[in-house]
Amino acid sequence: MDGVTDAAFRLVVARQGRPDVTFTEFTSVGDICRGPDFLLSSLIFSEEERPVVAQLYGKDPALFYQAAHVVCELGFDGLDINMGCPSRNVASSGSGAGLIKTPDLAHEIMRAARQGITDWAGGQPVAAVGLKQARVELIRAMNVNRSGRPDVPRRSIPLSVKTRLGYDSVVIEQWISHLLEERPAVISVHGRTLQQMYRGAADWAAIGRAARVAGGTETLLVGNGDIQSMQDVADRIREAQVQGVLVGRGALGTPWFFRNKEAARALANGSEATGPRLGERFDVQADRVERFRVMLEHARQFEALFGNDRFPRMRKHLGWYCKGFPHAAAMRARMVRASSSADVERIVADYALSEPLSAAVADVPARSAPPASLSCA
Numbered sequence: 290m291d292g293v294t295d296a297a298f299r300l301v302v303a304r305q306g307r308p309d310v311t312f313t314e315f316t317s318v319g320d321i322c323r324g325p326d327f328l329l330s331s332l333i334f335s336e337e338e339r340p341v342v343a344q345l346y347g348k349d350p351a352l353f354y355q356a357a358h359v360v361c362e363l364g365f366d367g368l369d370i371n372m373g374c375p376s377r378n379v380a381s382s383g384s385g386a387g388l389i390k391t392p393d394l395a396h397e398i399m400r401a402a403r404q405g406i407t408d409w410a411g412g413q414p415v416a417a418v419g420l421k422q423a424r425v426e427l428i429r430a431m432n433v434n435r436s437g438r439p440d441v442p443r444r445s446i447p448l449s450v451k452t453r454l455g456y457d458s459v460v461i462e463q464w465i466s467h468l469l470e471e472r473p474a475v476i477s478v479h480g481r482t483l484q485q486m487y488r489g490a491a492d493w494a495a496i497g498r499a500a501r502v503a504g505g506t507e508t509l510l511v512g513n514g515d516i517q518s519m520q521d522v523a524d525r526i527r528e529a530q531v532q533g534v535l536v537g538r539g540a541l542g543t544p545w546f547f548r549n550k551e552a553a554r555a556l557a558n559g560s561e562a563t564g565p566r567l568g569e570r571f572d573v574q575a576d577r578v579e580r581f582r583v584m585l586e587h588a589r590q591f592e593a594l595f596g597n598d599r600f601p602r603m604r605k606h607l608g609w610y611c612k613g614f615p616h617a618a619a620m621r622a623r624m625v626r627a628s629s630s631a632d633v634e635r636i637v638a639d640y641a642l643s644e645p646l647s648a649a650v651a652d653v654p655a656r657s658a659p660p661a662s663l664s665c666a
């Protein structure tokens with residue numbers, strides 16, 4: 290999620306609950322291939338997050354071919370093409386959900402990305418696809434920071450697509466049939482059209498129809514939209530017969546969301562032996578002390594990775610953590626003005642003085658050494 294699922298958030302999520310797979314913020318293929326260096330910071334990740342998939346957007350197949358080399362060279366576990374972003378500056382230029390209107394171009398892009406993956410796995414040097422030498426050096430430096438090695442083993446990674454039900458009307462059956470011709474490993478469907486943006490409820494019946502179209506193929510169909518709990522995960526998987534779900538906004542301020550995924554999996558499979566019984570509430574409700582610990586760890590990771598200059602980007606996360614406990618609104622009002630992890634620590638300490646929460650302050654962990662991999666040289 291753009292502006293949200295950066296490397297700091299994903300690391301906290303991986304440590305708190307570990308989803309089966311995680312995605313980067315979407316990144317423009319043009320920026321990857323020839324944009325300024327700092328734009329590659331959306332492709333920083335840590336080994337703890339794996340499997341981690343890089344999500345790209347754009348409309349130029351040649352750039353997808355080049356960018357696929359970069360994604361592979363950085364050691365990602367998959368490449369996902371965004372065909373669902375509704376924002377005006379992305380979709381109206383023909384990228385993101387704009388591709389639903391140009392299925393031939395969508396095909397071409399998928400083929401170019403796959404060819405890039407195949408050629409890279411076959412040994413083609415990333416320096417041979419027209420990237421500037423400085424970009425190649427930056428990729429190597431990112432790898433060294435993450436894993437201590439400048440390069441990664443060559444292998445073919447899966448190609449997937451994330452999309453919506455349609456542009457201005459639901460055309461999901463035809464659209465999925467088009468996409469299936471390119472045999473992506475996974476198609477994720479957000480149950481709204483571009484025109485709906487985020488309005489109304491996600492249409493899981495339409496997602497279920499998409500799953501039926503993809504049934505019997507080797508492509509996994511994953512549904513997305515409005516999942517707020519692990520009970521929702523189990524219910525949607527069972528009802529729509531999808532092979533999995535993506536969770537976005539439900540994990541904001543709750544990076545421990547995925548802790549009980551095994552219980553949801555058991556429920557979705559109809560197994561009562563290993564999971565809680567149907568109807569039983571099994572979401573993790575982290576208590577305040579735990580919540581504040583995670584919030585502070587998140588703030589410190591963010592600062593270590595992106596520095597103070599970019600700390601304002603962290604504020605929305607701080608706001609999301611401040612809900613559902615006494616005087617949360619007052620704390621949120623201060624948090625959204627924080628400029629450093631030290632500010633966050635101070636606000637938590639002040640709160641603890643006014644509430645019986647001394648353990649939260651006393652036990653807040655000392656600055657955990659951020660993995661060196663998280664700072665991009």
Ligand SMILES: Cc1cc2nc3c(=O)[nH]c(=O)nc-3n(C[C@H](O)[C@H](O)[C@H](O)COP(=O)(O)O)c2cc1C
Pocket residue numbers: 290291292293313314315344371373374451479513514515516535536537538539
């Ligand atoms: C702030 C924000 C940023 C998003 N950025 C992306 C993105 O970069 N790539 C993407 O595929 N979807 C993006 N989405 C859409 C979400 O991935 C997801 O499809 C949508 O929010 C519905 O799922 P949810 O109800 O679980 O959040 C974004 C959504 C929001 C609210």
